Amino acid sequence: MTTWPTGVPGLAWGADYNPEQWPEAVWADDVELMRRAGVNLVSVGIFSWALLEVEDGRHEFGWLDRVLDLLHDAGIRVDLATATAAPPPWLTSAHPEVLPETADGVRLSPGSRQSYCPSSPVYRTRAVALARALAERYRDHPALSAWHVGNEYGCHVSRCYCDRCAVAFRDWLKARHGALDELNEAWGTAFWSQHYTSWDQVLPPRATPSLGNPGHLLDFDRFSSDALLELYKAERDVLREVTPGVPVTTNFMVTWGFQALDYWKWAAEVDFVANDHYTRAEDPERHVDLAFSADLVRGLAGGRPWLLMEHSTSAVNWQPRNIAKQPGELRRNSYAHLARGADGTLFFQWRQSRAGAERYHSAMVPHAGPDTKVFREVEQVGAEYGRIAELVGSTVRASVAIVHDWQSGWALGQPAHPTADFSYHRHVLAHYRALWRAGVTVDFVPPGADLSGYRLVVLPALYLVDDASPYERHVEAGGHLLVTYLSGITDSRGHVHLGGYPGAFRDLLGVRTEEFHPLREGEEVSLDDGSSATVWTEHLHATGAEVVASYVDGPLPGVPAITRNGRGDGVAWYVACGLTGDGLDRLTRTALAGAGVTGTGHVDVEVVRRGGEVDGSAVSWLVAVNHGDGDVELPATGVELLSGERVPGGVVVPAGGVVVVREEEEV
Numbered sequence: 034m035t036t037w038p039t040g041v042p043g044l045a046w047g048a049d050y051n052p053e054q055w056p057e058a059v060w061a062d063d064v065e066l067m068r069r070a071g072v073n074l075v076s077v078g079i080f081s082w083a084l085l086e087v088e089d090g091r092h093e094f095g096w097l098d099r100v101l102d103l104l105h106d107a108g109i110r111v112d113l114a115t116a117t118a119a120p121p122p123w124l125t126s127a128h129p130e131v132l133p134e135t136a137d138g139v140r141l142s143p144g145s146r147q148s149y150c151p152s153s154p155v156y157r158t159r160a161v162a163l164a165r166a167l168a169e170r171y172r173d174h175p176a177l178s179a180w181h182v183g184n185e186y187g188c189h190v191s192r193c194y195c196d197r198c199a200v201a202f203r204d205w206l207k208a209r210h211g212a213l214d215e216l217n218e219a220w221g222t223a224f225w226s227q228h229y230t231s232w233d234q235v236l237p238p239r240a241t242p243s244l245g246n247p248g249h250l251l252d253f254d255r256f257s258s259d260a261l262l263e264l265y266k267a268e269r270d271v272l273r274e275v276t277p278g279v280p281v282t283t284n285f286m287v288t289w290g291f292q293a294l295d296y297w298k299w300a301a302e303v304d305f306v307a308n309d310h311y312t313r314a315e316d317p318e319r320h321v322d323l324a325f326s327a328d329l330v331r332g333l334a335g336g337r338p339w340l341l342m343e344h345s346t347s348a349v350n351w352q353p354r355n356i357a358k359q360p361g362e363l364r365r366n367s368y369a370h371l372a373r374g375a376d377g378t379l380f381f382q383w384r385q386s387r388a389g390a391e392r393y394h395s396a397m398v399p400h401a402g403p404d405t406k407v408f409r410e411v412e413q414v415g416a417e418y419g420r421i422a423e424l425v426g427s428t429v430r431a432s433v434a435i436v437h438d439w440q441s442g443w444a445l446g447q448p449a450h451p452t453a454d455f456s457y458h459r460h461v462l463a464h465y466r467a468l469w470r471a472g473v474t475v476d477f478v479p480p481g482a483d484l485s486g487y488r489l490v491v492l493p494a495l496y497l498v499d500d501a502s503p504y505e506r507h508v509e510a511g512g513h514l515l516v517t518y519l520s521g522i523t524d525s526r527g528h529v530h531l532g533g534y535p536g537a538f539r540d541l542l543g544v545r546t547e548e549f550h551p552l553r554e555g556e557e558v559s560l561d562d563g564s565s566a567t568v569w570t571e572h573l574h575a576t577g578a579e580v581v582a583s584y585v586d587g588p589l590p591g592v593p594a595i596t597r598n599g600r601g602d603g604v605a606w607y608v609a610c611g612l613t614g615d616g617l618d619r620l621t622r623t624a625l626a627g628a629g630v631t632g633t634g635h636v637d638v639e640v641v642r643r644g645g646e647v648d649g650s651a652v653s654w655l656v657a658v659n660h661g662d663g664d665v666e667l668p669a670t671g672v673e674l675l676s677g678e679r680v681p682g683g684v685v686v687p688a689g690g691v692v693v694v695r696e697e698e699e700v
């Protein structure tokens with residue numbers, strides 16, 4: 034199996050290329066500018082369905098032939114889209130049933146994109162047919178490097194509640210639960226008179242008078258992620274059949290705010306992992322959010338190199354205020370993804386659109402043309418990528434891991450939990466930030482993963498747990514584990530483990546909680562180690578664990594808030610409250626030190642090592658990105674590849690700048 038876009042020389046660099054938005058006269062200029070910018074890979078045709086299939090079964094491939102020929106002549110590789118992300122008007126008007134429905138029963142109109150129901154047989158048949166037609170036409174085209182199926186599945190429509198989805202949902206439930214009695218048991222339908230006596234009574238969780246059933250909601254989330262995945266696989270399988278040597282992928286959205294798909298499942302189905310990431314301009318720590326996304330994507334890729342399919346050169350057009358990137362920010366963002374395991378970074382998009390919904394979204398070639406800060410920076414980074422091509426194929430090493438679970442996020446995102454102030458994503462990010470501030474590189478792993486090799490494993494709100502034994506084994510074998518509140522509370526059906534919280538982890542942590550005590554909005558409580566907590570406390574008893582800190586005020590004065598339990602050769606920490614910044618930093622550093630992990634200590638400079646081979650010898654590269662206002666010197670010996678200069682023991686990372694050092698030895 035081919036696991037990377039074929040024929041890309043070095044690190045991939047390019048963008049979505051949408052030539053159909055422009056007269057052909059512009060294309061030659063595009064290609065000339067691409068050469069100047071060092072572009073070697075572009076994604077073509079993502080939203081071209083309406084212009085490739087102008088009516089049912091009537092294709093117009095001529096323009097795409099010419100585009101691919103032009104790109105090939107310029108040595109630019111093509112990640113060719115199956116063009117199925119936006120069904121054309123002829124399809125949605127002939128078959129309005131293709132359109133998705135909201136939980137309130139509103140059928141969404143065409144006129145935007147992604148207006149399809151995942152269970153629609155009409156959409157699926159037409160999408161697969163178009164993928165086949167494209168594969169058959171371009172199977173031997175020399176520019177074809179990879180397939181790009183759909184686009185950002187679930188971005189706009191991740192859940193559809195129509196009648197067809199009801200049927201598909203029932204089939205999915207039958208496969209998961211078998212008999213209807215099992216479903217009744219799993220969903221706890223004895224509550225509120227919800228007992229089902231026939232499968233036909235089971236519907237998608239549409240708008241209801243009050244709270245829905247948690248098992249129903251959770252299974253619908255699982256079903257919806259799987260339904261989109263099945264669509265992706267239907268196209269992928271055709272592509273694999275017609276063009277077996279061409280790798281197939283789709284672009285994930287591992288980013289803040291988007292939690293709709295279980296990417297651990299999706300990652301197993303792509304030939305290489307590709308991701309889109311956009312920073313939130315108003316977030317002063319947006320580079321940390323970027324790093325979080327990049328590390329999580331590397332986890333999805335199983336540690337292998339991955340591709341950043343999209344980010345922006347400057348402003349986007351969908352935030353409340355679309356703030357332009359600072360000089361150097363495009364460059365720092367690109368290197369930060371590379372540092373964390375990407376073997377290429379592409380943008381949305383090549384040339385900024387004149388018309389259409391995204392005309393104020395930045396691009397590699399802005400409205401103002403190439404004589405701009407953006408294009409100059411694009412040219413600079415494109416040239417630099419040529420100097421660091423030896424990074425290709427190298428990988429990142431980490432001794433700390435975070436267990437990430439989209440399904441726990443779905444369950445915790447449901448209504449009727451003890452507090453509305455908890456967000457799974459914010460919680461995981463808070464722990465990631467604390468590790469960032471300690472200067473530690475972090476891997477993300479799925480629930481139940483092999484944890485050997487990690488000195489410290491963090492479980493932030495791992496809510497759905499059937500079996501704690503992988504974590505017990507990790508600790509008994511000498512590993513360290515840090516578990517936070519809202520972990521191990523229910524099984525995978527959402528049924529609460531009885532006997533005291535955190536049910537699945539009680540024994541391992543040596544604690545038992547008798548009652549949750551979430552805090553009032555804005556309330557802060559103090560701990561006797563000087564830290565403070567918001568959002569969450571709980572009435573915890575240490576049943577074997579050592580008490581590290583207790584509350585001095587709030588609803589539970591004197592009650593343990595942080596505990597530490599020695600077990601086998603390892604240690605299991607429990608954080609039973611919503612520790613705020615400094616306290617969380619301190620605890621994280623203590624846990625790291627106990628596990629024997631040392632960080633760089635730099636807060637503004639991200640420092641990541643990639644390891645690989647050059648000419649058969651093991652090599653490490655230190656990639657450092659300075660997000661701060663002052664120059665910083667790091668210990669390093671080797672060659673700084675961007676300047677070509679030897680660094681004899683220390684390298685200066687200029688304020689706002691980056692360095693890539695091929696190390697002679699790790700310092």
Ligand code: GAL
Nearest residue numbers: 184185309311343349381394
């Ligand atoms: C992505 C999408 C692109 C473009 C971009 C703008 O979500 O895949 O097509 O819309 O956002 O930021």
